[in-house]
Amino acid sequence: MRRRLTEGVFHGIALLATLALLAALGLILWTIAAQGARALNWTLITQPPTSGSYTEEGGGGIAHALIGSLYLAGGATLLALLISVPAALYLRVYASSWFAGAVRLLMDVLWGVPSIVFGAFGFTLMLLVGLRASLLAGIITVALFELPIMIRAIDEVMTMAPRELEEAAYSVGATRAETAVRVIMKQALPGIVTGVLLAFGRGIGDAASVMFTAGFTDHIPTGVMDKAATLPLAIFFQLGTPFAHAHERAYGAALLLVILVLMTSVVARVISARLGRYSVQ
Amino acid sequence: MLQRRHIHDYIARHAMLAATLFAGGLVIAIAVALYLRAHPLLASQSLAALLRGHTWAPSRGEFGFLPFIAGTLWVTAVAAALAVPVCLLAAVYLAEYAGPRVRAVVKPLIDVLAGIPSVVYGVWGLLVVVPYIAETLGPYAQRHWAHLPLLHTDYTTGFSILAGGVVLAIMISPAIIAIADEVLRAVPREYREAAQALGATRAETITRVVARKALPGLAAAVVLGLSRALGETMAVLMVVGNWPHVPTSIFDGAYPLPALIANNYGEMMSIPLYDAALLGAAFLLLVLVLAFNLLARVVLVRATREAV
């Protein structure tokens, strides 16, 4: 009897813990949605801030940050892709299992490095080459930040591609590089798309790595050497002001950011579900 | 013709290798770059003095890191105390009790939690957690917990270690649950059957057999979660009060290392050694996180390999 009770209590507590986390998720989303819905409107999304947006009268929207974020995360994701795909291919096609294991471990560790550290590193790079805070500097930093996520995601799909595939290609006389590009990469394409979306989602939501490197401005960037605002920083700075209208814009921006990130992750999930086993982290 | 294809192969191979080495070497590059930047500070003061110093006054050249290290540890400890039991239990529920349909619903929802940007957690903390502590929990603690260590308070604005810990606890949960779930599921089914064939209940099977087998992996999951907590910046920065002192209660404000870096990068080039101090803080953070991570990863590789 006592043992049955213990079993029931244990089961109950475990269930309760799970429900508590789901409740936290619900509470967070609900809070952001409720606060943000009031502020989220067309002006907010399409207008940059007016000149006095950080003063009492305030006005305008956060289009500059939205566009800045899209440029920044988009550019960074492209840049990261240029390194990730060849690196993941190398791990699959050429690397010895020892070397591949070591690189995977390094990627896992790199994944754990806090974004603020990437920011600080980006900053030292800027000092080194004499680059000012700009969209370009931000893109480079965020690309480094996204690198481990993307490499691991692509790598995981590539390791799933059956070995016979490669052997079939070798047997008709293909070189390794040809095999990598024509066979493996094709096989891993859905994984690459998933990795790209995951990395994009991480990149667009991150603030700490760009605050050093991309600067902040009220204007929409027109070139890579311009400073660029981002949604997370716009939220942070506007909440730092004492003005209610700025707070409202921050809540609207937060909702917008959540929607962007969730949409990205839903698309990633749909694609990865098509792929079958591959699981999105 | 053949020749050209082999040259292509050669070039492609080395280009790919370069990309791999670039990615693999990045951790080391980051560590070296930050260390070199921090070096002038280490040259001017001893490491022990820096780590033990209480006073942070950049204009006077005083860089005592103790309040910030203490702040980081406090916030991380509170997050751990809140997150670890809940996450392990949730992972047990998902791995041991939940049917495939429940898993299919709950796991993606927990992934959603992982995807929410840090700054959004900060907004939620400001809107919900900080006011709750300021208006409800703080006054209650003032009246009832005045004599308790760690929990006492005279007055709190709500911007506190507790607020930072609550927000962090939720943020690190998905990572802990995902890994713990994986570790638990890697324990072979036969162990569960062997225990249950002797009449053990599920709870007994889990606590006496499965958890024992999974222990190293579960520890690794927790350590990885904590290493995330150490470096988390924006959300904590927004709710923790940013008060540079060594805290004595969870209702005190604190000033963790990431917040220090994020709040002061603007001025760091204008005061001598300030940049070295902040980038040194980043280096310190990196070292902490790397140590945690390497440890956990090595344990994890062993744990999951052994289990299969």
Next chain:
Amino acid sequence: MGARPIAIEQLNLWYGALQTLKDVRVEIPARRVTAIIGPSGCGKTTLLRCINRMIDLVPGARVTGSVRLGDFQVYGRGVDVTAVRKRVGLVMQKPIPLPMSIFDNVAFGPRLYGTGGRKQLRETVEASLRVAGLWDEVKDRLKEPAGRLSLGQQQRLCLARGLAVEPEALLFDEPTSALDPISTVKFEHEVLKLKERYTCVIVTHNLQQAMRIADHVLFVYLGELVEHGTAHQVFTSPREAATASYLGSGI
């Protein structure tokens, strides 16, 4: 305490839509070794697992009919499955030492039920190891991880672990299929001693083994209990053609 017969009546089992056991009715006597034989996939393991309700752990498995241990209804309403499993021990095909010491493995069950003090626990462990014929080999290394034992020793450890909870019946699912010939003989020897105190049911693919140790034989084919009787009768003059042809191909 003591051995009790197992009565199985109109037992049907479905894995999802697939019916794996069809109307099995049989009386398994106490203090005898009963062997279940039959071709691979015919449902021997399934039948065994129905007896101590390990089948409950399989999602989607559905059971109808009844199993009785003496007059205890195994599938009775409100019956605690853990109590069933305590009364009916199961030794599996592959030995699974739990991730703990030799002593703790055997003490695992008694500790769950909280019987007696430490002294009594030690006595139970020793007695169980003795009955399983393992005591002399491990008495000086009880603190060692159980995984270090040889496969044959591990299987006897699993037997001792099952004995320590004082069951009334013991089920064996191909207990020697992973063992070398010498360990197999040793294990059979223990089973023969056990039948003095327990109802023993053993699934085996090894017909010689069945002949060596079984008093009764059940022949299962495609989920049906085709034939049962004394070992002598089934092996020397099977009534059913299916049995004869299985025995013929096997010997």
